[in-house]
Amino acid sequence: MSDIAQWPATATESDWRWHAVITRDGGCDGKFYYSVATTGIYCRPTCAARRPRLGNVRFHRTREDAERAGFRPCRRCKPEQASLRERQAATVAEACRRIETAEEFPSLDELADAAGLSPHHFHRLFKSVTGTTPKAYASAHRAHRLREALARGEASVTDAIYEAGFNSSGRFYEFADHMLGMTPSAYRAGGANAEVRFAVAECSLGTILVARSTRGVCAILLGDDPDALVRDLRARFPHARLSGEEPAFAELVARVVAHVEMPSTSLDLPLDIRGTCFQQRVWQALRQIPVGTTATYGEIARRIGAPKAARAVAQACAANLLAVAVPCHRVVCSDGGLSGYRWGVPRKRTLQNREGGAHGPATEPIS
Secondary structure, eight states, X not given: OOGGGTSOSSOOTTOHHHHXXXXXXXXXXXXXXXXXXXXXXXXXXXXXXXOOOGGGEEEESSHXXXXXXXXXXXXTTOTTSOOHHHHHHHHHHHHHHHHHHOSSOOOHHHHHHHHTSXXXXXXXXXXXXXXXXXXXXXXXXXXXXXXXXXXXTOSOHHHHHHHTTOSOHHHHHTTHHHHHSSOHHHHHTTSTTOEEEEEEEEETTEEEEEEEOSSSEEEEEEESOHHHHHHHHHHHSTTSEEXXXXXXXXXXHHHHHHHHHOTTSOOOOOBOOOOOHHHXXXXXXXXXXXXXXXXXXXXXXXXXXXXXXXXXXXXXHHXXXXXXXXXXXXXXXXXXXXXXXXXXXXXXXXXXXXXXXXXXXXXXXXX
């Protein structure tokens, strides 16, 4: 279907697409293309060519739409080729694969040399794409391997430590709490002796459960049945000590509820985000989607350097336990449809409408 049926082809000076063109906003590359009637070409929003007159500009969702409308690609910004951002994401994705498949994690110099970049440039690029440093990414992957080895229960704790890539158990125990939030034995026992505090409240989206471990907020769950949310939390931490609502916890819950009701309020909370390395990359990309905007599953896949992994991105969104804090409600299908949502499509629609409006309290009920 042509983008003309979904978007207005023209724009006003206040349109976000026109603003992206005049500011050459790199974050909008791949989100749309614009054509110029007087030249017969179409460009990326970041094209460095002379700024066209707004009256001569038309907007297109995809390159194919622009070409079907009779426009040819610009020779300057080359919109028919992979963008600089996509090439950079592919470079970082290859580095991530090197880290994940290496028996001994490669050094920064080795990763930079494989990418054909200087260590300084590579380090800066890696952090800009993933939101973390190569060393921190390697540590997160090692922690994931450790959690998998402990969860399988097929080896001793010491064997699991070496299997995860630690050269000594002493080195590991320096970082055990940071990686697991508890001792390895407790993690292997399903969180035995770990403490998770939680509280259940009501908001305009229904019932909300907020839980926090010693590392940070580990769950924000939405639903209709408080008991069902508590059961879900208990299934996630089967052997942990769950402690109910306390007066000191009320302020944290109030901040989360305030963010749900008014997305413009800050939700700068310490988070205990647990997932695979791929999930971590997806969730980091979700947290970079600005309030009031959306991205498709395919766009997120391209941003993390895995352009063919749109389905896996959708699965990572479904595995997210931190509603609104990790905003998977801002991800849509390629045709703009809402698709699924862990906590129900009506809630997803309400959150998007709320963020896309004046950022004031929403009045749309959840049916």
